[in-house]
Amino acid sequence: xxxxxxxxxxxxxxxxxxxxxxCSQTKGHDRMYWYRQDPGLGLRLIYYSFDVKDINKGEIxxxxxxxxxxxxxxxxxxxSAIPNQTALYFCATSDWGRPGTQYFGPGTRLLVL
Amino acid sequence: xxSVGLHLPTLSVQEGDNSIINCAYSNSASDYFIWxxxxxxxxxxxxxxxxxxxxxxxxxxxxxxxxxxxxxxxxQIAATQPGDSAxxxxxxxxxxxxxxxxAGTTVxxxx
Numbered sequence: 001x002x003x004x005x006x007x008x009x010x011x012x013x014x015x016x017x018x019x020x021x022x023c024s025q026t027k028g029h030d031r032m033y034w035y036r037q038d039p040g041l042g043l044r045l046i047y048y049s050f051d052v053k054d055i056n057k058g059e060i061x062x063x064x065x066x067x068x069x070x071x072x073x074x075x076x077x078x079x080s081a082i083p084n085q086t087a088l089y090f091c092a093t094s095d096w097g098r099p100g101t102q103y104f105g106p107g108t109r110l111l112v113l
Numbered sequence: 114x115x116s117v118g119l120h121l122p123t124l125s126v127q128e129g130d131n132s133i134i135n136c137a138y139s140n141s142a143s144d145y146f147i148w149x150x151x152x153x154x155x156x157x158x159x160x161x162x163x164x165x166x167x168x169x170x171x172x173x174x175x176x177x178x179x180x181x182x183x184x185x186x187x188x189q190i191a192a193t194q195p196g197d198s199a200x201x202x203x204x205x206x207x208x209x210x211x212x213x214x215x216a217g218t219t220v221x222x223x224x
Contacts, residue, residue, distance in 0.1 A: 004156075040122075042202060042214035043157070058211075090156050100145045100206035104156030 003027045004105035006091050012111045013081050021076045021108050023091030029103070030096050032074040034058075034066060037088040037107075046089075049074055050096075081112045123219045132190040134218050136203035139184060145206035148177060148188045151217070152199045160188070160201075190220075198222045 004025045013019050023032065030051050035043040045058030047066040055066060063085060065077045078085055088109050092102040126132045138146070144165040149157035163170045163177045163186075170177050176189040186203055200219050204212040 040216055042216045043212075044214075045211060048211075092156075100147055100204075100212060101159050101162060102157075102212065103159070106154075107156050 004091060004093055004103055006089075006105040006108050008108060009106065010109045012113065014113050015082055017081050019078050019081055019110075021089055021091075021110070023074045023076070023105055025072050025074075025091075025093045025103075025105075027093055027095075027103060028071075029093035030071065031094045031099060032068065033092040033094070033102065034064075034074070034076045035090045035092060035104075036060060037090060043090065046076065078110075078112075081110075083112045086110060086112045121218055122216065123221070125221045125223060126193050127223050128193060128195060130193055132188075132193045132197065132220060134188040134190075134201050134203075134220065136186040136188075136215055137184060138186060138203075138205050140205060140207055140213075141181075141184065143205040143207050146177070146179060146186050147204045147206065147212065148175075149202045149204060149214075150199045151202065157202060193220075193222050195222050195224065 007022045033048045034046040036046055037043050044060050046060055046064050047058050049055050049068045052068045067075050088107050090107050091105040094102045147162040148160040150160050151157045161172045161175050161177050163179050174191045178187045190197055198221055200217040202214050202217045204214045
């Protein structure tokens with residue numbers, strides 16, 4: 001969905017490195033989310049934000065941090081990457097009126113060696 | 114624990130036939146359910162949703178059925194087309210913000 005963009009689309013990094021995944025949206029939504037997808041496990045919520053002053057942990061936040069720089073931008077950082085953080089990462093947005101209907105970006109495929 | 118799950122991880126269907134994808138949930142407090150479609154290399158895409166005060170909702174070639182008695186959700190796709198090949202996820206909205214996703218069903222359409 002071109003309304004939600006993620007950079008980079010693919011990334012290879014080494015154990016211990018700090019990396020940042022970025023997400024931007026043009027949908028004008030207040031709510032933004034970061035998910036992780038692993039084969040056979042569906043999507044799991046890492047962090048979510050209701051607005052620029054509101055950041056909340058999801059079910060698997062350990063080892064991750066986020067920054068909501070503006071309404072349209074929400075970045076995810078891995079402070080010290082480890083191999084089991086190898087996964088597909090998705091950013092999503094939703095409108096306050098329909099929080100269950102989320103719009104996903106194309107994903108970032110991350111490989112930690 | 115409470116979770117959303119799908120009955121079968123894979124489904125193979127002949128082009129032109131109807132597809133039925135099933136999902137079981139265990140949280141009786143869930144009030145809103147959503148189906149997503151994920152094509153290869155893309156993010157999940159919203160298909161259709163249904164609130165717990167409804168039993169059925171129809172969209173374009175898709176119908177979602179909700180049976181609260183047995184906590185079962187299904188997605189029916191009419192006249193399945195090659196473009197319907199994808200992974201389908203059901204999700205339940207328990208809180209105002211949080212979606213709990215199932216593991217997904219991979220649908221393959223045979224020509």
